[in-house]
Amino acid sequence: MSSSSRHKSAIRSTKTVFGSPQEGCISRKDLLTIKSLDVRDIELIIDTAAAFHEVAGRAVKKVPALRGKTIANLFIEPSTRTRTSFELAAKRLSADVVNLSGSSSSIMKGESLVDTGQALECMGVDLVVIRHPAAGAAHTLARTLKAGVVNAGDGAHEHPTQALLDLFTIIRVRGKNIAGLRVVMVGDITRSRVARSNIHLLIKLNASVCVVGPPTMIPPHIEKLGVSVSYDLESALKGADLVMILRVQHEREQRSLFPNIQEYARLYGVTRERLALAKPNVLVLHPGPMNRGIEISTEVADGLSSVILDQVANGIAVRMGVLYLLAATRGAKGVGGA
Numbered sequence: 540m541s542s543s544s545r546h547k548s549a550i551r552s553t554k555t556v557f558g559s560p561q562e563g564c565i566s567r568k569d570l571l572t573i574k575s576l577d578v579r580d581i582e583l584i585i586d587t588a589a590a591f592h593e594v595a596g597r598a599v600k601k602v603p604a605l606r607g608k609t610i611a612n613l614f615i616e617p618s619t620r621t622r623t624s625f626e627l628a629a630k631r632l633s634a635d636v637v638n639l640s641g642s643s644s645s646i647m648k649g650e651s652l653v654d655t656g657q658a659l660e661c662m663g664v665d666l667v668v669i670r671h672p673a674a675g676a677a678h679t680l681a682r683t684l685k686a687g688v689v690n691a692g693d694g695a696h697e698h699p700t701q702a703l704l705d706l707f708t709i710i711r712v713r714g715k716n717i718a719g720l721r722v723v724m725v726g727d728i729t730r731s732r733v734a735r736s737n738i739h740l741l742i743k744l745n746a747s748v749c750v751v752g753p754p755t756m757i758p759p760h761i762e763k764l765g766v767s768v769s770y771d772l773e774s775a776l777k778g779a780d781l782v783m784i785l786r787v788q789h790e791r792e793q794r795s796l797f798p799n800i801q802e803y804a805r806l807y808g809v810t811r812e813r814l815a816l817a818k819p820n821v822l823v824l825h826p827g828p829m830n831r832g833i834e835i836s837t838e839v840a841d842g843l844s845s846v847i848l849d850q851v852a853n854g855i856a857v858r859m860g861v862l863y864l865l866a867a868t869r870g871a872k873g874v875g876g877a
């Protein structure tokens with residue numbers, strides 16, 4: 540039985556749990572961080588995503604919700620999942636979509652991010668989705684533009700839609716009661732925007748989060764965010780409900796953080812034997828792309844506990860929800876604008 544068919548029987552519709560997208564609007568022009576969201580915003584995004592999730596099962600996967608709106612995807616860093624799912628999300632909402640990458644834009648010629656954003660805005664772009672290697676890039680753009688800005692990952696800072704799609708995936712399998720779930724997050728916590736966004740989100744929902752990794756990958760004073768810290772993966776995994784595995788980021792300088800990759804895999808790789816220490820119905824999440832055999836074994840990645848492909852699939856519905864809430868209400872009284 541595949542992981543998705545195993546979980547299908549347990550899946551419940553979040554639409555009936557929280558409501559429908561018509562019932563609320565989001566009173567902000569940008570989505571920059573999870574830290575800045577309140578629980579009501581989070582529930583509204585999850586509700587809206589649940590309603591749009593149904594569209595993926597239709598023969599014609601399209602609704603007219605954002606007809607006449609224009610969305611620009613500005614990706615200055617590589618991406619497969621986030622970029623593709625934002626593009627598919629916008630197209631399924633009937634928005635017009637333009638895609639720019641670092642190499643295909645005038646940023647290559649030295650143009651500033653703000654000048655690029657203003658050029659897009661004066662051509663009628665309503666929302667800019669940005670991925671950038673520098674923490675704070677999305678904030679810089681949002682401060683300057685009247686158009687809405689969605690942070691699709693800024694350096695080691697935040698990746699809010701990844702945390703939201705992780706939550707959506709957990710809710711569809713486990714239901715909405717996140718409070719008290721025991722979450723183990725393992726890997727490079729210091730440099731992971733996925734970790735930072737997920738910590739803020741899970742703590743807001745009263746989950747119990749333990750971050751695990753070599754001391755060089757755990758930021759000092761992280762307990763102030765409400766998490767516990769362990770350097771011993773096996774003891775942390777005992778009784779875990781969720782295991783969130785972070786990628787070893789080869790593209791960022793990590794040689795000084797652990798002696799070698801084999802040593803990391805030996806101490807912090809999630810294997811079938813280690814996963815057996817968690818609860819029998821544990822869920823395994825990984826944002827991708829994965830390094831099989833390093834932070835996660837192939838048995839775990841493809842095993843019955845894995846919801847990794849569900850995360851990717853659910854990303855479209857969650858991004859449809861985010862784009863809809865930010866773009867559809869622009870121009871409405873009290874919403875949108877700078």
Ligand code: CP
Nearest residue numbers: 618619620621826827
């Ligand atoms: N999870 C994630 O951000 O993956 P991509 O880098 O492929 O977008």
